[in-house]
Amino acid sequence: MNEIEQYQKTINEFIAQNKFSKFPHELYEPLDYIMALGGKRMRPVMVMMACDLLNGKMEDAVPAAMAIETFHNFTLIHDDIMDNAPVRRGKITVHEKWNVNTAILSGDVMLIEAYALLMRYENDLLRQILTIFNKSAIEVCEGQQIDMNFENRIDVTLDEYIHMITLKTAVVLGASLEVGALIAGVSPKQAHHLYEFGRNMGIAFQLRDDYLDLYADPEKFGKQVGGDVISNKKTFMLIKALELAKDNDAITLNKWLQAPTFNASEKVEAIKNIFDQLSIPQLLNDAVASYANLAWKEFEQIEAAEDKKKIMSDFMKGLLAREV
Amino acid sequence: MNEIEQYQKTINEFIAQNKFSKFPHELYEPLDYIMALGGKRMRPVMVMMACDLLNGKMEDAVPAAMAIETFHNFTLIHDDIMDNAPVRRGKITVHEKWNVNTAILSGDVMLIEAYALLMRYENDLLRQILTIFNKSAIEVCEGQQIDMNFENRIDVTLDEYIHMITLKTAVVLGASLEVGALIAGVSPKQAHHLYEFGRNMGIAFQLRDDYLDLYADPEKFGKQVGGDVISNKKTFMLIKALELAKDNDAITLNKWLQAPTFNASEKVEAIKNIFDQLSIPQLLNDAVASYANLAWKEFEQIEAAEDKKKIMSDFMKGLLAREV
Numbered sequence: 001m002n003e004i005e006q007y008q009k010t011i012n013e014f015i016a017q018n019k020f021s022k023f024p025h026e027l028y029e030p031l032d033y034i035m036a037l038g039g040k041r042m043r044p045v046m047v048m049m050a051c052d053l054l055n056g057k058m059e060d061a062v063p064a065a066m067a068i069e070t071f072h073n074f075t076l077i078h079d080d081i082m083d084n085a086p087v088r089r090g091k092i093t094v095h096e097k098w099n100v101n102t103a104i105l106s107g108d109v110m111l112i113e114a115y116a117l118l119m120r121y122e123n124d125l126l127r128q129i130l131t132i133f134n135k136s137a138i139e140v141c142e143g144q145q146i147d148m149n150f151e152n153r154i155d156v157t158l159d160e161y162i163h164m165i166t167l168k169t170a171v172v173l174g175a176s177l178e179v180g181a182l183i184a185g186v187s188p189k190q191a192h193h194l195y196e197f198g199r200n201m202g203i204a205f206q207l208r209d210d211y212l213d214l215y216a217d218p219e220k221f222g223k224q225v226g227g228d229v230i231s232n233k234k235t236f237m238l239i240k241a242l243e244l245a246k247d248n249d250a251i252t253l254n255k256w257l258q259a260p261t262f263n264a265s266e267k268v269e270a271i272k273n274i275f276d277q278l279s280i281p282q283l284l285n286d287a288v289a290s291y292a293n294l295a296w297k298e299f300e301q302i303e304a305a306e307d308k309k310k311i312m313s314d315f316m317k318g319l320l321a322r323e324v
Numbered sequence: 325m326n327e328i329e330q331y332q333k334t335i336n337e338f339i340a341q342n343k344f345s346k347f348p349h350e351l352y353e354p355l356d357y358i359m360a361l362g363g364k365r366m367r368p369v370m371v372m373m374a375c376d377l378l379n380g381k382m383e384d385a386v387p388a389a390m391a392i393e394t395f396h397n398f399t400l401i402h403d404d405i406m407d408n409a410p411v412r413r414g415k416i417t418v419h420e421k422w423n424v425n426t427a428i429l430s431g432d433v434m435l436i437e438a439y440a441l442l443m444r445y446e447n448d449l450l451r452q453i454l455t456i457f458n459k460s461a462i463e464v465c466e467g468q469q470i471d472m473n474f475e476n477r478i479d480v481t482l483d484e485y486i487h488m489i490t491l492k493t494a495v496v497l498g499a500s501l502e503v504g505a506l507i508a509g510v511s512p513k514q515a516h517h518l519y520e521f522g523r524n525m526g527i528a529f530q531l532r533d534d535y536l537d538l539y540a541d542p543e544k545f546g547k548q549v550g551g552d553v554i555s556n557k558k559t560f561m562l563i564k565a566l567e568l569a570k571d572n573d574a575i576t577l578n579k580w581l582q583a584p585t586f587n588a589s590e591k592v593e594a595i596k597n598i599f600d601q602l603s604i605p606q607l608l609n610d611a612v613a614s615y616a617n618l619a620w621k622e623f624e625q626i627e628a629a630e631d632k633k634k635i636m637s638d639f640m641k642g643l644l645a646r647e648v
Binding site for chain 2: 022023024026027078081082100101102104105107108109111112113115116119123124126127130131134137138141142144145146148149
């Protein structure tokens with residue numbers, strides 16, 4: 001078992017041994033349900049990995065790792081209501097399995113439970129962690145609102161898009177690393193390098209996600225290829241294509257964006273062709289590399305043993321290079 | 325201006341001077357909207373009053389008062405979605421004015437902003453306040469879920485009802501007084517007397533609310549008299565009536581409860597007659613007196629100047645005796 005698998009095992013065991021099951025069951029069952037759906041546990045892994053990297057005790061990081069995973073799952077419950085999503089990680093979503101009211105309220109109590117988990121840290125550390133946690137949690141809500149606003153706009157710029165994914169996705173990855181670093185007891189300056197490393201990597205990961213939505217191997221992807229294209233989601237690729245498309249490409253692109261009814265595979269194929277002609281995949285990969293590069297510059301500033309740094313850099317490289 | 329009006333003025337000024345207005349506006353406008361709807365500001369008044377009672381500096385209590393009022397308004401936004409309520413304090417509710425998604429997300433960020441306000445306290449006090457805040461916030465969610473569960477049950481007992489209103493309403497009143505006391509710097513034991521005083525008063529207030537829903541002067545009440553009766557809400561009065569009604573009363577009561585369609589005023593009149601025959605108002609007032617009595621016993625344990633205690637006891641007596 002490598003280090004990452006060890007972190008995943010630790011958090012999964014903690015989740016299994018610390019069920020929220022309390023009275024009334026209707027309130028708490030959705031918490032245990034969504035926490036048990038699994039996933040890569042990227043955020044808690046990052047908390048533990050950062051703590052380990054900086055010679056903290058890994059077990060000290062577990063409550064914070066659990067708090068951030070609990071917070072993340074709260075956002076999933078509420079986001080799935082807002083997106084009217086029927087499925088999450090191959091299973092029925094909380095508001096579909098129970099109902100919207102329970103999904104709202106179970107999400108609420110889940111957010112409070114995340115705060116309650118942080119109370120295990122001593123006073124000075126508690127304040128440091130809460131300061132980061134509050135800021136990032138507020139930013140996640142802002143990012144979600146900005147994302148919803150984009151649905152009604154056709155003039156979203158690339159800068160606005162990067163700002164949105166930074167808030168909605170990247171800051172929590174930065175916060176996960178920073179919190180792990182603070183638990184290890186390093187200086188706020190060192191911890192901030194971890195934050196910036198995670199934040200920039202988070203932007204790169206999200207851009208890679210946008211790419212895989214259309215270009216992943218359909219056999220391995222596990223969900224509908226081109227979902228973002230079908231729903232006209234303003235991602236890096238669509239925004240860039242709208243910026244670059246001229247003449248016939250522009251006409252075809254807008255025709256598909258405005259079509260009230262269409263054959264989904266035809267739309268995906270047609271827009272993919274335009275993206276290819278405009279070299280959008282290349283431009284996206286350049287952007288991924290550029291944010292990863294910013295991240296690696298922060299990484300150089302982190303003072304830690306080379307063997308431990310290699311665990312973290314291998315993990316991040318793996319996420320950057322993933323095919324699904 | 326008496327002391328209570330002074331506290332209300334202080335919190336209203338703080339709200340007006342500390343608007344949440346940030347970007348994106350769609351997220352934050354609902355926060356300022358609901359905070360500006362006003363109300364008696366009972367919870368922040370209780371935070372400040374408890375601090376003042378125990379010789380704390382009133383201005384030290386303001387951020388916590390604001391945090392608890394912010395938390396309370398978060399619960400109002402989400403409860404109004406769950407109850408499908410169109411109107412709150414005479415104005416259109418957040419999910420009706422904007423939409424359900426915005427109401428969910430603005431409520432979420434409002435809960436986080438409540439935590440952020442508490443960060444103004446120094447470390448030891450922050451931990452004490454957060455411990456109470458987390459516990460009470462979790463209990464409020466539990467109370468709301470239990471209340472929703474009651475809608476599908478006909479066998480709710482009086483004990484279950486008292487437990488539900490304790491969680492949903494009373495604990496935050498207890499927490500408001502306890503937090504104010506801790507800010508004043510008294511011992512946890514003294515602060516706990518304040519908590520128990522507020523919690524028992526909170527139960528008495530809620531029972532009084534149940535009574536006023538049916539027995540308030542319609543001219544002064546400002547909302548539909550008998551709303552609880554029309555919706556078959558399991559309050560103290562209905563639960564007690566179902567327990568005591570025999571023969572014809574029981575038949576009539578169940579007929580109205582099961583009627584799929586009915587004339588609202590006829591139903592209210594008929595059920596009110598049964599309540600009167602069973603002396604339910606008297607039994608309810610006895611219960612109010614009994615919880616108030618438990619509260620006053622705690623109040624006797626509080627060590628404070630008599631003139632300041634009189635301000636608090638007059639305030640509570642006023643709430644107990646209110647006619648609307």
